[in-house]
Amino acid sequence: MNARIVVAGASMAGLRAAEQLRAAGWTGAITLVGDEPHMPYNRPPLSKEVLAGKAPFESLAFRPRASVADAEWRLGTRVVAARLAENIVEFDDGEALSYDGLVVATGMRPRRLRCPGPLAGRHTVRTIDDAQGLRQALTRPGARVVVVGGGFIGCEVAATAVALGAREVTVVDPLPLPMVGPLGELLARALLKRHEERGVRFALGTGVTGFTGDDHVTGVALGDGTVLPADVVVESVGSVANTEWLDGNGLDLSDGVLADEHLRVGGRPDVVAVGDVARFPNARYDGVPRRVEHWCIPTDTAKHAAKTLVAALTGTGHDLSPFAPLPTFWSDQHDFRLQSFGAPVLGKEDVRVLEGDLDGDVVVGYHAGGRLAGVVALGGQAAAAPASRYRAELLKQPALTA
Amino acid sequence: MKVVVDMNKCQDHGQCVFAAPDVFSMDDSGHLAYVSDPDDALRDEVEEAADVCPLQAIRLEG
Numbered sequence: 001m002n003a004r005i006v007v008a009g010a011s012m013a014g015l016r017a018a019e020q021l022r023a024a025g026w027t028g029a030i031t032l033v034g035d036e037p038h039m040p041y042n043r044p045p046l047s048k049e050v051l052a053g054k055a056p057f058e059s060l061a062f063r064p065r066a067s068v069a070d071a072e073w074r075l076g077t078r079v080v081a082a083r084l085a086e087n088i089v090e091f092d093d094g095e096a097l098s099y100d101g102l103v104v105a106t107g108m109r110p111r112r113l114r115c116p117g118p119l120a121g122r123h124t125v126r127t128i129d130d131a132q133g134l135r136q137a138l139t140r141p142g143a144r145v146v147v148v149g150g151g152f153i154g155c156e157v158a159a160t161a162v163a164l165g166a167r168e169v170t171v172v173d174p175l176p177l178p179m180v181g182p183l184g185e186l187l188a189r190a191l192l193k194r195h196e197e198r199g200v201r202f203a204l205g206t207g208v209t210g211f212t213g214d215d216h217v218t219g220v221a222l223g224d225g226t227v228l229p230a231d232v233v234v235e236s237v238g239s240v241a242n243t244e245w246l247d248g249n250g251l252d253l254s255d256g257v258l259a260d261e262h263l264r265v266g267g268r269p270d271v272v273a274v275g276d277v278a279r280f281p282n283a284r285y286d287g288v289p290r291r292v293e294h295w296c297i298p299t300d301t302a303k304h305a306a307k308t309l310v311a312a313l314t315g316t317g318h319d320l321s322p323f324a325p326l327p328t329f330w331s332d333q334h335d336f337r338l339q340s341f342g343a344p345v346l347g348k349e350d351v352r353v354l355e356g357d358l359d360g361d362v363v364v365g366y367h368a369g370g371r372l373a374g375v376v377a378l379g380g381q382a383a384a385a386p387a388s389r390y391r392a393e394l395l396k397q398p399a400l401t402a
Numbered sequence: 403m404k405v406v407v408d409m410n411k412c413q414d415h416g417q418c419v420f421a422a423p424d425v426f427s428m429d430d431s432g433h434l435a436y437v438s439d440p441d442d443a444l445r446d447e448v449e450e451a452a453d454v455c456p457l458q459a460i461r462l463e464g
């Protein structure tokens with residue numbers, strides 16, 4: 001059989017997709033195309049152990065399953081265009097490759113701030129190369145660090161920078177509390193307190209208007225007129241989906257690539273999307289398609305999408321029920337962990353402490369219409385164990401519509 | 403089939419427990435315990451557990 005599935009994007013979602021294609025019975029060729037020079041590696045340690053100098057690159061590499069030993073890897077190669085009607089993808093080296101099935105797994109890249117000022121000294125954290133560059137800057141003695149963005153990556157980087165002995169670490173965010181979007185006010189306030197107690201400063205309710213310095217950043221100018229002195233700036237202000245290569249195919253690329261309840265793209269049976277780049281409806285909640293940038297999603301989407309695609313390509317029927325993953329998410333900051341199950345955002349109006357207390361190990365429940373929509377644990381092991389009990393409860397719930 | 407967990411890497415996330423409850427469990431203090439020579443019928447479960455370990459600390463041998 002000469003049939004071929006091309007996987008565009010060779011990181012976690014790409015690798016899991018290839019493995020799941022084999023698990024779903026695909027015996028044809030699999031070609032993975034990735035623009036990074038590295039084999040797929042694990043990103044969460046980039047803002048934690050890698051920055052802290054505790055994890056060498058080799059420890060991050062995923063161990064591919066034996067079933068994909070014969071897959072073809074085109075690393076350091078970018079997909080620049082796709083002609084879906086002709087089943088062809090084009091690479092930056094000029095080659096065009098035809099496929100029977102296509103997996104979109106191109107993920108995200110960091111959003112950058114568009115403000116006046118020098119570029120040198122400004123970092124983002126998405127790739128191993130980013131993390132190594134940032135580590136070098138952070139370990140210069142007496143570094144003054146400004147982290148722009150109080151989301152989970154910003155909070156993690158701030159915590160790691162404090163641990164590395166930076167002179168000053170300040171998180172800037174136009175919102176009034178760190179991670180308030182995913183966590184809601186009650187827990188975000190507890191998080192703020194923990195960070196402050198461990199030496200992180202915050203400039204909240206104000207945004208960045210520019211950077212000072214001639215050829216290297218010396219400071220960060222804020223909307224309220226202050227200028228924070230800075231040698232190192234980390235921009236963690238969200239991400240942009242890598243979908244430009246899909247332009248011209250009439251797809252909805254307004255935020256990632258729109259997929260249906262079986263992760264099919266553009267109504268085509270031969271194209272599926274997986275990982276951070278996929279915007280899909282979750283049958284567990286409302287019908288609104290969303291992107292989910294959590295570590296468990298590449299694996300969850302790969303499993304479902306591979307079944308969809310293999311069934312279509314081999315002409316076997318499939319009676320999959322619609323994709324309905326239970327979202328889970330964690331974040332390690334200082335000496336504590338946040339662990340989230342379900343959809344806390346759907347229940348931010350009705351937040352209750354389920355176990356423990358906000359100054360110690362705590363499990364918080366988010367309710368919608370009186371029902372549990374999500375739980376978040378904050379603290380050490382003593383919070384993690386009960387949180388997983390609530391996970392079981394969340395799994396048993398019938399679909400929740402917001 | 404032999405399951406090996408690198409306990410130096412393990413950070414007790416518990417994702418493996420959700421994927422393969424017959425093989426992995428958490429004790430009351432939230433620490434991982436596991437069966438190192440599970441039945442071969444559980445191979446799929448264990449492979450999934452290895453995939454979902456955020457620290458990639460689980461290895462399958464044989």
Ligand SMILES: Cc1cc2nc3c(=O)[nH]c(=O)nc-3n(C[C@H](O)[C@H](O)[C@H](O)COP(=O)(O)OP(=O)(O)OC[C@H]3O[C@@H](n4cnc5c(N)ncnc54)[C@H](O)[C@@H]3O)c2cc1C
Pocket residue numbers: 008009010011012013014033034035036042043044045046047077078079080105106107108109125126127153242245274275276277292293294295296297298328329330331332
């Ligand atoms: C610093 C950091 C920390 C994180 N920490 C956590 C955490 O603690 N908990 C948690 O739940 N989640 C965390 N995440 C999120 C998690 O890592 C992501 O959800 C996951 O990596 C997504 O994988 P992906 O394969 O979909 O996308 P990506 O990892 O973005 O992979 C996409 C790949 O495609 C390549 N590519 C893009 N365009 C093209 C093209 N045109 N041609 C060829 N290749 C292309 C990219 O270079 C990249 O290698 C973290 C993410 C980061 C960046």
